[in-house]
Amino acid sequence: MAGMPRRAKGTGGAAFTVAMPRELPARREGEHWWMQAAGRELRLSNLDKVFWPDEGYTKGDLVAYYFNAAELILPYLAGRPLTMKRMPDGIAGDFFYEKSAPRHTPDWMPRCDVASDDPRKKGKPIDYLMVDDLAGLLFMVNLGCVEFHPLHARCGRIEFPDYAFFDLDPFDVPFEDVRTVALHVRVVLDQLGLRSYPKTSGATGMQIYVPIHPRFSHDLVRDFVGEVGRLIRRADPDRVTMEWQVSRRTGKVFIDHNMNRAGANISAAYSMRPEPRATVSTPVTWDEVEGGITPQDFRIDNVWERWAEAGDLFADVIGATQDLAPALKALGLPAEHEPDPIPSERVGPPGERSRSDEAIARSK
Numbered sequence: 001m002a003g004m005p006r007r008a009k010g011t012g013g014a015a016f017t018v019a020m021p022r023e024l025p026a027r028r029e030g031e032h033w034w035m036q037a038a039g040r041e042l043r044l045s046n047l048d049k050v051f052w053p054d055e056g057y058t059k060g061d062l063v064a065y066y067f068n069a070a071e072l073i074l075p076y077l078a079g080r081p082l083t084m085k086r087m088p089d090g091i092a093g094d095f096f097y098e099k100s101a102p103r104h105t106p107d108w109m110p111r112c113d114v115a116s117d118d119p120r121k122k123g124k125p126i127d128y129l130m131v132d133d134l135a136g137l138l139f140m141v142n143l144g145c146v147e148f149h150p151l152h153a154r155c156g157r158i159e160f161p162d163y164a165f166f167d168l169d170p171f172d173v174p175f176e177d178v179r180t181v182a183l184h185v186r187v188v189l190d191q192l193g194l195r196s197y198p199k200t201s202g203a204t205g206m207q208i209y210v211p212i213h214p215r216f217s218h219d220l221v222r223d224f225v226g227e228v229g230r231l232i233r234r235a236d237p238d239r240v241t242m243e244w245q246v247s248r249r250t251g252k253v254f255i256d257h258n259m260n261r262a263g264a265n266i267s268a269a270y271s272m273r274p275e276p277r278a279t280v281s282t283p284v285t286w287d288e289v290e291g292g293i294t295p296q297d298f299r300i301d302n303v304w305e306r307w308a309e310a311g312d313l314f315a316d317v318i319g320a321t322q323d324l325a326p327a328l329k330a331l332g333l334p335a336e337h338e339p340d341p342i343p344s345e346r347v348g349p350p351g352e353r354s355r356s357d358e359a360i361a362r363s364k
Contacts, residue, residue, distance in 0.1 A: 015047035015060030021304050024064040037067075038135035040108065044142050051090035051146070052278050057300065059090070059144075065272060065300050066141050070134045072312055073148070073270035077137070080150035081112045081128030081158070083265045088144035091274035100127045102143070109136055112155035117263060130155060146274045147202075147281075149265035152221075153214065159262070160214035163317055164221045164324070166229070167256040167266060169205045171249040175294050177239055181253045182206050182289055184232045184240070192228075192327040197317050200295040202273035202281035205253075207266065209317045212324045218262040220334065224324065227331045229255035269314045272300065282306075283313035 015033075016024065026035035026044060033044040047060035066073070087095040101111055110132055113125040131137050131148070140148070152161035166185050170178050182198055185208050189196045197209045212221070226242070232255065233240040241252040259266055267273060271281045275295075282298035298306070325335040 015058055016064055017056055017058060018061045018064070018301050020064050020068045021308075022068055024060065024067050026063075035138075037138055038133040040135040042135060042138055042142070044138070049090065051087070052276075053090065053092050054276060055278060057278050061278075061300065062146060062272065063138060063141050066137055067134070068304070069270050069307075070137055072307065073268060074131070074133070074137065075312075075318055076268045076270065076314070077131045077148055077150050079130060079132065079154040079156070081114055081126075081130060081155055082140070082151075083149040084129070084140060084143065084145050085147055085149060085274075086144045087146050087274055091146065095274075101129045105129065106139070109139065112158075114151075114155075114158055114263075128155075147271045148268045149271075150268050151263070151265050152218070152260065153262075157214050159217060161216070161218055161221050161260065162212060162214040162321065164210045164212055164225050164260060165266070166208040166210075166225055167201075167205065167259045168207065169254040169256055170252075171241075171246075171254060172251055173239075173253060175204070176292075177253050178204075178206050179289050179292070181232065181236070181240055181255070182208055183286075184236060185228065185255075186286060186289075188228050188231055192330055194322055194324075194327055195316065195320075197283065197314055198286065198289055199269050199281055199283040199314065200279075200293065200298060202267060202271065202279040202295050202298070203275050204295065206289075206295075209314070210324075211317045211319075211321050213321045216324055216328075218260060220328070220336075221324070222257055222260040223333055224328060224331065225255075225260050226257035227333060229257050269317075285313060 024035065026033040033047050035042055035044065044063060047058060047063060049059045051057055051059050051062055084098045085095060086098055087093060101109065110130040112128045112130055114128055116124065116126050129140065131140060152163060153159065154162065168178050168181055186196055189210060194210050199207055199209070201207060229242050233242055239253060241249050241254050242257070243249050267281050269281055269283050273279045273281060277296060278300040279295055280298045280300065280303050282303065284293055328335040
């Protein structure tokens with residue numbers, strides 16, 4: 001769907017500039033905007049502030065994006081502690097990361113205490129926020145959260161991630177090399193009997209997700225991704241690196257297996273990114289990877305028709321888990337896991353997923 005006419009860089013004006021499937025149902029009263037979401041009244045601020053200077057896109061466009069994308073993104077946030085990257089003055093302004101809930105967070109926002117490994121915290125847990133419904137989603141967007149970074153495990157079973165993923169980060173190479181490395185990853189995973197699901201990062205790289213039973217530790221999942229990465233590096237050393245020294249990654253695609261560690265996070269599927277042209281981290285098919293897609297193909301102004309036709313290509317990432325043990329054994333890694341973890345939240349059977357309307361109903 002085409003975008004609306006753009007304003008000149010840095011100018012003020014309308015709060016909404018991008019055509020979307022549904023208008024944000026907010027009303028302006030003085031300096032603030034008000035709307036109902038998931039049975040709660042939200043106050044929104046500075047919706048006419050320009051967040052993407054070159055394009056003229058506003059904070060209002062950002063809020064309207066998440067209002068329209070809520071049904072897609074909420075299942076990938078629900079029940080997961082979130083790290084907030086707050087950009088109150090848009091993508092060209094200062095930003096900061098925040099893990100603990102801000103003091104003015106409303107009582108109805110769900111939280112999750114997670115032990116910190118930072119010695120400066122002296123054992124004090126981090127009071128993470130979680131987003132389970134539309135009201136919580138828009139509350140966080142109003143804080144200037146352009147993108148959403150969930151942890152790899154859900155609150156209540158935080159020791160056990162429910163997916164492994166391969167983060168492909170290019171260093172001064174064309175995106176064609178990223179696609180080639182992604183296809184290498186797919187070949188190895190296919191041989192190990194594991195289904196995999198690619199998405200664009202929305203910036204320069206890609207991620208490939210492997211849904212798994214949440215019975216294996218972060219360390220073991222990280223070792224699995226690292227071992228597969230080393231196989232690919234040996235097969236294609238001219239294109240692939242796993243060097244920790246950044247200066248030694250130039251000219252190659254870095255497979256960052258360490259992003260699977262406990263406490264790490266990465267931008268969620270359907271999250272917007274603070275990048276030129278307002279790109280969106282978007283699930284893609286393997287045929288599209290072979291066909292030449294790029295992260296810049298998916299933006300705030302053009303994703304709606306695609307999603308209406310394709311639906312959620314990432315649904316099985318959280319709806320159909322796989323046993324990682326056979327692949328671990330094939331790679332010579334220990335396959336021990338918790339025999340029967342009892343999470344504090346129910347884990348649905350394969351094929352079942354948490355939908356945003358269900359989350360909204362629970363919040364009410």
